[in-house]
Amino acid sequence: MYQELKKRKNILEEKLLAKLDELREVCIQEAEITGEMPREIYKTLMPGEGEPKVKRRIGTAFSLSDDVLKKNDRISMLETDVELHRKIVAAAERLAKDKSANKSVRKKRQKDLVAATQKLRGLEIGLHQLRLSTSKPDVSETKQTWSNILNRNGSNMVAKSCPATPRGSFPDLSTDNEKCDIDDEKDTDYRQNNNIRPYRFTLILLNALSLLNHFIFLIFCFILFIYILV
Numbered sequence: 001m002y003q004e005l006k007k008r009k010n011i012l013e014e015k016l017l018a019k020l021d022e023l024r025e026v027c028i029q030e031a032e033i034t035g036e037m038p039r040e041i042y043k044t045l046m047p048g049e050g051e052p053k054v055k056r057r058i059g060t061a062f063s064l065s066d067d068v069l070k071k072n073d074r075i076s077m078l079e080t081d082v083e084l085h086r087k088i089v090a091a092a093e094r095l096a097k098d099k100s101a102n103k104s105v106r107k108k109r110q111k112d113l114v115a116a117t118q119k120l121r122g123l124e125i126g127l128h129q130l131r132l133s134t135s136k137p138d139v140s141e142t143k144q145t146w147s148n149i150l151n152r153n154g155s156n157m158v159a160k161s162c163p164a165t166p167r168g169s170f171p172d173l174s175t176d177n178e179k180c181d182i183d184d185e186k187d188t189d190y191r192q193n194n195n196i197r198p199y200r201f202t203l204i205l206l207n208a209l210s211l212l213n214h215f216i217f218l219i220f221c222f223i224l225f226i227y228i229l230v
């Protein structure tokens with residue numbers, strides 16, 4: 001019996017040493033990638049043994065922004081709170097629908113349900129806004145690119161502005177020739193509109209005269225009808 005237990009102990013010790021060696025290799029590989037030795041390496045060291053020296057692989061070191069980590073932590077915390085309050089609202093709703101309680105208890109449960117629902121709605125709105133803030137693109141590089149383009153081609157670009165008719169926040173990148181063509185088209189449209197205006201005025205005047213004649217004819221018929229009756 002003693003020999004069997006001792007043999008079993010030796011087998012377990014060998015398995016433990018093998019697992020510790022595997023853990024040591026994993027810790028060293030992680031240190032080569034991240035540049036930091038994990039704390040689990042100390043479980044594999046003998047008493048008085050120092051940390052193994054590792055060479056960091058070129059191009060494998062990376063770091064995350066503290067703001068990103070904080071935002072992710074906040075999102076996960078809010079998601080947990082939202083899930084918890086959804087269960088609270090569901091439980092409060094079941095209690096509010098219980099008709100076996102007296103009137104005062106049902107009234108209090110209704111108030112609790114309204115309060116829990118409002119709090120859940122506020123948490124959901126906060127979670128939605130936080131997700132939007134973390135998914136907003138960085139437009140600083142785009143603005144810098146536009147500035148470089150405008151500075152580099154400033155001699156050929158014409159920035160047009162008209163306070164009476166705003167055209168948006170994008171710069172007008174029309175060249176000088178394009179500007180002249182646009183002005184010529186505007187002048188042509190203006191002359192055509194001026195030529196059409198007298199014709200339109202004549203049509204309006206003729207329509208007015210026709211309506212006036214019909215009105216006079218109706219008045220004449222009405223007077224004639226009254227005269228016949230009298």
